[in-house]
Amino acid sequence: MFHPLRERRPAYYLFNTENVLPKAVFATTLGTSSFQRRNQCDQTQFLLDMFHVTKGGSTHLVNGEKTNLFSKCDLCTKYTEERAKGGRDKKSIEDLRAKYDKHLEHVQKERGVYYNHRHKARNNPNKYLTIIIDGMDQSKTNVPFVCQRTKSTQNLWRLQSHITGVLIHTDSSWGKQVLAFVDLYQYPHDSNLTINILIRTLNELEKPLPPVLYLQLDNCFRENKNKFVMAFCALLVKFKFFSKVRINFLPVGHTHEDVDQFFSRISEGLRKNGAETFYELQSVITKSFTPNPKAILVEHLLDVKNWMIPHIQEIHGHTEPHCFRFTQSHCGENIVMHYRQWSGQAWIPETGIQILTSIPINNLQFCEPSFEKLDLPRLQQDLPKWRDWLKPHSNIEWQEFFSIELPRLSHFNQNEQSLSIQDILICRPLDPNMVQTEHTEANLLLFEMFEAEESQPHVSS
Numbered sequence: 273m274f275h276p277l278r279e280r281r282p283a284y285y286l287f288n289t290e291n292v293l294p295k296a297v298f299a300t301t302l303g304t305s306s307f308q309r310r311n312q313c314d315q316t317q318f319l320l321d322m323f324h325v326t327k328g329g330s331t332h333l334v335n336g337e338k339t340n341l342f343s344k345c346d347l348c349t350k351y352t353e354e355r356a357k358g359g360r361d362k363k364s365i366e367d368l369r370a371k372y373d374k375h376l377e378h379v380q381k382e383r384g385v386y387y388n389h390r391h392k393a394r395n396n397p398n399k400y401l402t403i404i405i406d407g408m409d410q411s412k413t414n415v416p417f418v419c420q421r422t423k424s425t426q427n428l429w430r431l432q433s434h435i436t437g438v439l440i441h442t443d444s445s446w447g448k449q450v451l452a453f454v455d456l457y458q459y460p461h462d463s464n465l466t467i468n469i470l471i472r473t474l475n476e477l478e479k480p481l482p483p484v485l486y487l488q489l490d491n492c493f494r495e496n497k498n499k500f501v502m503a504f505c506a507l508l509v510k511f512k513f514f515s516k517v518r519i520n521f522l523p524v525g526h527t528h529e530d531v532d533q534f535f536s537r538i539s540e541g542l543r544k545n546g547a548e549t550f551y552e553l554q555s556v557i558t559k560s561f562t563p564n565p566k567a568i569l570v571e572h573l574l575d576v577k578n579w580m581i582p583h584i585q586e587i588h589g590h591t592e593p594h595c596f597r598f599t600q601s602h603c604g605e606n607i608v609m610h611y612r613q614w615s616g617q618a619w620i621p622e623t624g625i626q627i628l629t630s631i632p633i634n635n636l637q638f639c640e641p642s643f644e645k646l647d648l649p650r651l652q653q654d655l656p657k658w659r660d661w662l663k664p665h666s667n668i669e670w671q672e673f674f675s676i677e678l679p680r681l682s683h684f685n686q687n688e689q690s691l692s693i694q695d696i697l698i699c700r701p702l703d704p705n706m707v708q709t710e711h712t713e714a715n716l717l718l719f720e721m722f723e724a725e726e727s728q729p730h731v732s733s
């Protein structure tokens with residue numbers, strides 16, 4: 273018997289209290305299939321008119337399942353598509369379901385590792401520090417942001433901005449400290465930005481640094497999962513800011529965590545209150561979340577990448593593992609990197625990989641800002657068209673932005689004084705006498721994807 277929904281329980285999905293269709297089943301598909309095959313159904317007659325289903329004299333509105341704009345996991349998406357197709361034997365479906373359940377269990381286990389690190393930092397801040405860093409979706413924070421768009425303003429140019437959120441898990445009353453780094457795309461969003469944000473985050477800490485740092489990052493290789501971020505973590509151990517640094521990445525498509533809740537509150541604050549100027553945007557950020565975030569404007573960026581390039585060992589295959597650890601070698605002279613595909617597996621290789629060939633001793637230079645991406649001439653041209661829709665003080669703030677703030681952000685002097693690593697990291701390193709502690713921590717393609725997830729990658733130098 274034909275049915276476009278999951279087998280055995282069609283009535284539940286059509287006539288449950290929420291009337292929500294399962295994933296990968298669309299109202300248009302349901303309507304066409306039901307109309308063509310309704311005479312073949314013995315017990316349930318379908319009549320869809322503008323996506324309403326009638327049964328027993330009552331009318332039910334059928335809604336599609338709510339979706340979000342986050343990127344989806346390949347395995348979850350493929351599994352959903354395969355289950356929606358139907359037509360497979362019971363044994364194949366059960367095997368596929370078992371693999372999928374194992375995948376979800378694995379994802380939950382990896383999330384649990386982050387939750388454990390978060391718990392350790394909150395309950396034992398003298399030993400552990402846990403930080404999660406992620407970027408907010410683009411275009412959501414462009415200003416002027418008015419609550420009600422009109423025909424005359426919807427195509428006007430806006431000032432582009434980007435927010436990088438940071439949660440520092442501490443033993444404070446709220447359990448965390450929240451930072452929001454705001455930039456105007458004057459610098460590339462690469463490992464330089466991530467490292468500079470990490471430096472500024474460590475400098476925001478009021479207490480001495482504990483011996484262990486846990487970093488939770490997104491899987492983006494351009495910003496996070498690259499040799500520059502890894503080499504900088506090794507330098508933090510070499511300069512004795514930490515005795516151990518660990519970086520963890522959640523499975524692709526399952527990387528959205530508590531920092532994304534912060535972003536959703538910013539979006540909600542903008543939707544309710546709007547932000548007519550860049551200064552109002554920063555105000556919305558500071559009032560959007562509990563505890564109140566600190567909005568930090570990215571004014572200057574240190575060129576850490578070029579500073580480290582001559583001292584980094586070339587590595588390959590480092591985009592595959594999801595866990596990295598940086599510690600001193602057994603002899604105590606070198607800093608070595610260990611990795612593993614997932615938490616709970618053994619760290620490999622046994623002797624570690626020496627990612628630093630030497631230690632940079634020269635000073636760091638600043639990156640030169642570029643505002644070409646903002647198209648400032650077009651923004652200045654469209655601002656007068658915004659005038660009728662902005663408050664009087666907002667027009668004044670825009671004048672101040674172009675006359676004061678923008679020239680200050682654009683300032684770059686090639687001969688400006690460079691800085692040493694001790695100058696930029698003003699946080700107090702750990703006590704050298706502190707003891708280091710270690711903690712143990714059906715479709716063929718789809719089946720191959722499940723198997724590949726469990727395999728151990730190889731990283732080499």
